[in-house]
Amino acid sequence: MKITVMTADEQFITLDVDPEESVENVKALLEVETRVSLQQQQLLFNGKEMRNAERLSSVGVRDNDLVMMVLHTSAPSSRAPTNDLSFHPDGSAINPGAFQQHVRRDSDMMAQLLQRDPALAQAILGSDLNGLQNLLRERHQQRLELRRQQEEEMALMYADPFDVESQKKIEAAIRQKGIDENWAAALEYNPEAFARVIMLYVDMEVNGVPLKAFVDSGAQSTIISKSCAERCGLLRLLDQRYKGIAHGVGQTEILGRIHVAPIKIGNIFYPCSFMVLDAPNMEFLFGLDMLRKHQCIIDLKENVLRVGGGEVSVPFLQEKDIPTHFLDESRYSKQGSLGPGSLPESSGAKEKNDNMPTGSRSSGTTLSDPTRGPEFEAKIAKLVDLGFGREAVIQALSLFNGNEEQAAGFLFGG
Missing domain, CATH: 2.40.70.10 (Acid Proteases)
Structure with a gap:
C-alpha cells in the first residue's frame, strides 16, 4: 500500500510499504529519504503517536493515508554519530563508509532495499564507495524531480480553472501522463519494440x-x-x-x-x-x-x-x-x-x-528526401526530449528512413 508522510518542513513523501510493516522500519525508510535520524522522528496518525514496535495495520493506517512526522529535538543517539550519517547537498554521504556500515547492520532496512532498490542495496553490500556516492547522488536527483512533479501537480489542482496558462499546463500534464503510461505498458507487454531489429x-x-x-x-x-x-x-x-x-x-x-x-x-x-x-x-x-x-x-x-x-x-x-x-x-x-x-x-x-x-x-519513381522538412525536425525534437543526443537521433532517423518508432527502438536498444 502507499502512504504519504508530511515532514516537519512540510514536504510530502510517498512510501510504498506493507500493511504489516513496523513503525520503526517506516522511520528507517524516512531516514534515508529525509536525512533525519530514526531517533529524532516521531510519527503521528490521527493525532496519536505511533510506537516503534507497532504495526501500521494495528494502528489503523490504510492505503493512501496521511502520516505526520515531527522531530524529537533531544533524542539520544544510540547509533553512529549524526555527522557520519548526514549528507551533502548533492545527496552524497559525508562519510560513505559509516553510512554503508550503518545500513548493513540494519537487517530490516537491507531487506527493504533489496526488494525496492536492488541497485542501491548491491552498492551498499559492495566495496566501491565512489559508485555508492554516485548512486546516492542519482537517487537524490530522482527524489528532487519527483518532489518537483508533485509540487506542480498540487499547484495545478488549486489553479484558477479560468486561467488559460494553467489549463495549458494541465492539458500538457495529462498528455504526458498518457505518454508515460503508454511507454510503461510497452516496456511490460511489448519490450521487443525497443530492441534493435536485425535485417534479413x-x-x-x-x-x-x-x-x-x-x-x-x-x-x-x-x-x-x-x-x-x-x-x-x-x-x-x-x-x-x-x-x-x-x-x-x-x-x-x-x-x-x-x-x-x-x-x-x-x-x-x-x-x-x-x-x-x-x-x-x-x-x-x-x-x-x-x-x-x-x-x-x-x-x-x-x-x-x-x-x-x-x-x-x-x-x-x-x-x-x-x-x-x-x-x-x-x-x-x-x-x-x-x-x-x-x-x-x-x-x-x-x-x-x-x-x-x-x-x-530508368523509370524508377523519385521520392522526397526524408532528412528535410519540418516533419523530420519535429521527429528529431521528440526523440531529443527523451534524452538522446541530436546527432545520434539524426543518424537513427536517417538509418530507418525517417521511421520514428524504429529509430526510437534502435536508440533504446543501443
Missing part, C-alpha cells in the same frame, strides 16, 4: 562465390558493390552506359549494370541482373526486382526465404552468423553512403541516367 540476410552464391545477401523488398533494384563484383569475376560484364548517381541518406555512384549472371539459392541456379555501386559498406542486396521475378516469399513465421513460389527455402541468418560490419548501421549512416535500409526506392533514392542511351532510361 541469407546465404547465396553469385557466379560460384558464396555471399551473405541482404534481402530488402523495399529496394527497387538488386545491387552489388564494385569490390564484390570484382571478387565474383563479374566486372568484365559491366555496362558503363548505365552510370549515374543514387541519392539516399547520402549519395553514391552507380558504376553501371551487369545484365545477367547466375546466382545460386539453395541448390538451384537463377538468372539475376545487378546495379553496380561504389558502396564499400554493402556487398550484395537482393532487391524487389529479383524478388518479384523469381516469385519470392519472405516467410517471417518460419523465418525463411522461399524462392520460385516455394520450390526452394533458405533460412534467414541469425545474428551470430552475420558479419559484424554488416550490423554496424551507425557506421553506415556516418559514411553518408547507401547501406541496408537506405537503398534506391525504399529511401527515396533516385538514379540520374543522363549518360544512358535513349530508350534505356
Whole structure:
C-alpha cells in the first residue's frame, strides 16, 4: 500500500510499504529519504503517536493515508554519530563508509532495499564507495524531480480553472501522463519494440562465390558493390552506359549494370541482373526486382526465404552468423553512403541516367528526401526530449528512413 508522510518542513513523501510493516522500519525508510535520524522522528496518525514496535495495520493506517512526522529535538543517539550519517547537498554521504556500515547492520532496512532498490542495496553490500556516492547522488536527483512533479501537480489542482496558462499546463500534464503510461505498458507487454531489429540476410552464391545477401523488398533494384563484383569475376560484364548517381541518406555512384549472371539459392541456379555501386559498406542486396521475378516469399513465421513460389527455402541468418560490419548501421549512416535500409526506392533514392542511351532510361519513381522538412525536425525534437543526443537521433532517423518508432527502438536498444 502507499502512504504519504508530511515532514516537519512540510514536504510530502510517498512510501510504498506493507500493511504489516513496523513503525520503526517506516522511520528507517524516512531516514534515508529525509536525512533525519530514526531517533529524532516521531510519527503521528490521527493525532496519536505511533510506537516503534507497532504495526501500521494495528494502528489503523490504510492505503493512501496521511502520516505526520515531527522531530524529537533531544533524542539520544544510540547509533553512529549524526555527522557520519548526514549528507551533502548533492545527496552524497559525508562519510560513505559509516553510512554503508550503518545500513548493513540494519537487517530490516537491507531487506527493504533489496526488494525496492536492488541497485542501491548491491552498492551498499559492495566495496566501491565512489559508485555508492554516485548512486546516492542519482537517487537524490530522482527524489528532487519527483518532489518537483508533485509540487506542480498540487499547484495545478488549486489553479484558477479560468486561467488559460494553467489549463495549458494541465492539458500538457495529462498528455504526458498518457505518454508515460503508454511507454510503461510497452516496456511490460511489448519490450521487443525497443530492441534493435536485425535485417534479413541469407546465404547465396553469385557466379560460384558464396555471399551473405541482404534481402530488402523495399529496394527497387538488386545491387552489388564494385569490390564484390570484382571478387565474383563479374566486372568484365559491366555496362558503363548505365552510370549515374543514387541519392539516399547520402549519395553514391552507380558504376553501371551487369545484365545477367547466375546466382545460386539453395541448390538451384537463377538468372539475376545487378546495379553496380561504389558502396564499400554493402556487398550484395537482393532487391524487389529479383524478388518479384523469381516469385519470392519472405516467410517471417518460419523465418525463411522461399524462392520460385516455394520450390526452394533458405533460412534467414541469425545474428551470430552475420558479419559484424554488416550490423554496424551507425557506421553506415556516418559514411553518408547507401547501406541496408537506405537503398534506391525504399529511401527515396533516385538514379540520374543522363549518360544512358535513349530508350534505356530508368523509370524508377523519385521520392522526397526524408532528412528535410519540418516533419523530420519535429521527429528529431521528440526523440531529443527523451534524452538522446541530436546527432545520434539524426543518424537513427536517417538509418530507418525517417521511421520514428524504429529509430526510437534502435536508440533504446543501443
